[in-house]
Amino acid sequence: xxxxxxxxxxxxxxxxxxxxxxxxxxxxxxxxxxxxxxxxxxxxxxxxxxxxxxxxxxxxxxxxxxxxxxxxxxxxxxxxxxxxxxxxxxxxxxxxxxxxxxxxxxxxxxxxxxxxxxxxxxxxxxxxxxxxxxxxxxxxxxxxxxxxxxxxxxxxxxxxxxxxxxxxxxxxxxxxxxxxxxxxxxxxxxxxxxxxxxxxxxxxxxxxxxxxxxxxxxxxxxxxxxxxxxxxxxxxxxxxxxxxxxxxxxxxxxxxxxxxxxxxxxxxxxxxxxxxxxxxxxxxxxxxxxxxxxxxxxxxxxxxxxxxxxxxxxxxxxxxxxxxxxxxxxxxxxxxxxxxxxxxxxxxxxxxxxxxxxxxxxxxxxxxxx
Numbered sequence: 001x002x003x004x005x006x007x008x009x010x011x012x013x014x015x016x017x018x019x020x021x022x023x024x025x026x027x028x029x030x031x032x033x034x035x036x037x038x039x040x041x042x043x044x045x046x047x048x049x050x051x052x053x054x055x056x057x058x059x060x061x062x063x064x065x066x067x068x069x070x071x072x073x074x075x076x077x078x079x080x081x082x083x084x085x086x087x088x089x090x091x092x093x094x095x096x097x098x099x100x101x102x103x104x105x106x107x108x109x110x111x112x113x114x115x116x117x118x119x120x121x122x123x124x125x126x127x128x129x130x131x132x133x134x135x136x137x138x139x140x141x142x143x144x145x146x147x148x149x150x151x152x153x154x155x156x157x158x159x160x161x162x163x164x165x166x167x168x169x170x171x172x173x174x175x176x177x178x179x180x181x182x183x184x185x186x187x188x189x190x191x192x193x194x195x196x197x198x199x200x201x202x203x204x205x206x207x208x209x210x211x212x213x214x215x216x217x218x219x220x221x222x223x224x225x226x227x228x229x230x231x232x233x234x235x236x237x238x239x240x241x242x243x244x245x246x247x248x249x250x251x252x253x254x255x256x257x258x259x260x261x262x263x264x265x266x267x268x269x270x271x272x273x274x275x276x277x278x279x280x281x282x283x284x285x286x287x288x289x290x291x292x293x294x295x296x297x298x299x300x301x302x303x304x305x306x307x308x309x310x311x312x313x314x315x316x317x318x319x320x321x322x323x324x325x326x327x328x329x330x331x332x333x334x335x336x337x338x339x340x341x342x343x344x345x346x347x348x349x350x351x352x353x354x355x356x357x358x359x360x361x362x363x364x365x366x367x368x369x370x
Contacts (some may be wrong), residue, residue, distance in 0.1 A: 001067035006311060007305075011364040013316055017358050022319025023047060023349035024055050024076065049219060050084050051348035052142075052158055053327065055098025060357075061351030062102045064107065067357050079108060083306050085118060092125050093143045101162040105232075108169035109241060111161045119166050123175055126159060134204050137185040149204040150330065151189050153218035156182060157225045177234045183229065184239065188245055196249035197268060198222050201330045202222060213332045214268045220282025222250060224354065227289050247286075251296060254283060255303050262310035266325055266337055273338050277314045280307045281351035288358045301362060305369065308359045309354050324348030 024047050029299035058077060081103055086365060090096045100122050109117040131139035133149050138159055141150040158180040167175025173274060189202035192214065199209040200218045226247045235243070257268050263275035269284060284307025291301035314322040326343040362370050 005121050006367075007050075007363060008310060008367045009363055011312070012046065012356050012359050013309075014289055014362060015312055016353060017315075018315060019317030019321070019349050019353050019356065020061060020064065020073070021112070022162070022315075022321065022344075023061065023353075025318070025320075025345060047346065048080070050090055050096060052095035052098040052154075053350075055095075055101060055158070055346075058102035059105065060353035061104050066105075066269065067360070072334075077102070078112075080338030081106070081115070085158055086108070087124075088313040089118075091127055091249055092122070093141045093193060094130070094138060094155050095154075096340050097122065097126060097162055098158040101165055104162055104166035104169060105310075107265040108165065116170070120170070123163060123166050123172070127175070127178060128162060130159070132187075134187050136181060137187075138182060138190075140201070145329070147330070149237060151186055151202045152330065153186070153190055153198055153200060153215075153221045156186055161225060161228055164229055164235075166232040171203075179229065179233065180235060180239045183226070183243055187243070191246055191250075193270070197254035198250065200328075201351070205335055211333050211336065213337055215331075215337055216264045216266050216268050216276050216279030217282065217325065218281040218326065219250065219268060220286070221350065223247065223286030224282045224289075224351075227286050234364065247290070248296065251287065251290070254287075256359040257301065258303055258306060259314075262306035262308070264307075266340065267334060270334065270338070274325075274342075275323065276325050277311055277321055278325065278345070278348040278351045281311045281321075281348075281355040284308055285351065287352040288355075288362055289369050290356070292361055294352070301369070304355075305359070305362065308355055308363075311355050315352065319349075320344045321352045 017181040024294045058080065059071055061077055065077060100119060103115055106118055109120060131141050133139055133151060138155050140147045140150050140155050160233040163175040164179035167173060167179065190198045191197055197214040198219050200213045200215040201210050203210065209348040226243050259275055260266060260274065261275060263277065265273045267273040268278040284304045287300040288304035291298065316322055321344060323342055324345055325340045327339050331337050364370060
């Protein structure tokens with residue numbers, strides 16, 4: 001039985017405690033000025049803001065709560081949703097849908113009647129009000145920009161997983177079917193048939209993949225997202241088999257691109273771009289989970305554990321995940337991605353939580369692998 005040097009189960013538990021503390025302590029410091037289309041101030045950093053980084057963050061905290069059963073985490077999560085909903089929900093778009101994933105998981109577990117009307121109403125609006133591309137994909141409209149006729153990797157994690165989760169929990173099969181369709185349409189235009197990796201985006205205006213960027217966090221949304229989709233809902237067998245084939249092709253391309261440190265670079269196939277930790281955490285989470293579910297060989301787990309080591313080295317004493325690239329718009333050249341600044345974020349914390357939580361199922365108290 002192999003031993004992972006310097007990382008034990010206890011180390012991982014301590015890291016998880018720090019990550020949760022680091023997430024709740026995030027505050028916007030004014031470095032980024034990104035007003036929303038309605039004139040309100042955009043805040044993609046502070047824990048108490050309703051946006052996509054916080055939505056992914058809440059999902060990470062929920063996964064940690066489900067794994068540990070910690071009452072303090074449940075109280076934190078329920079308090080966040082209660083306060084934000086009472087304050088008034090923002091306008092509907094792809095990114096403001098992200099917090100609904102965590103709420104759907106919470107409701108599926110507790111069946112608290114406070115949450116279902118909110119979930120039902122938002123799901124209905126997703127189905128009828130979100131912009132659509134040709135072939136029915138959700139256009140990636142966000143709080144500060146309209147992206148007509150564009151498909152982005154991120155949309156699957158921000159919207160499709162919510163529809164799958166709530167559809168399964170509520171018995172609304174049409175929502176699960178819509179999530180399946182979104183994964184299929186996005187795969188058709190974003191998966192690179194040459195490499196198996198995914199491009200960041202596609203536009204029907206000119207029919208191209210922008211900079212053809214094989215962007216790491218976009219790929220992490222897919223590695224994690226396909227596996228989470230299978231967990232959250234019963235996926236029809238032809239769709240499930242197809243998506244798992246897509247996942248395996250992606251992983252075959254990812255493994256040779258992992259740096260000696262265990263990290264992946266923000267442009268996966270560009271050695272001049274920096275190593276990026278949120279994507280490393282997301283990919284590592286997916287690789288370990290895929291191995292545990294019997295979908296991939298031991299090499300998946302081993303690469304995931306290397307990613308774990310890189311993530312652990314980038315959690316500081318306050319629990320903040322370091323070397324996370326800031327929210328990334330669509331780039332029209334590769335230099336755009338190389339120049340994205342580093343900034344602690346909720347999704348950096350969340351993807352690290354997912355990675356460490358999954359690692360506890362692979363690493364024993366003394367560092368032995370399971």
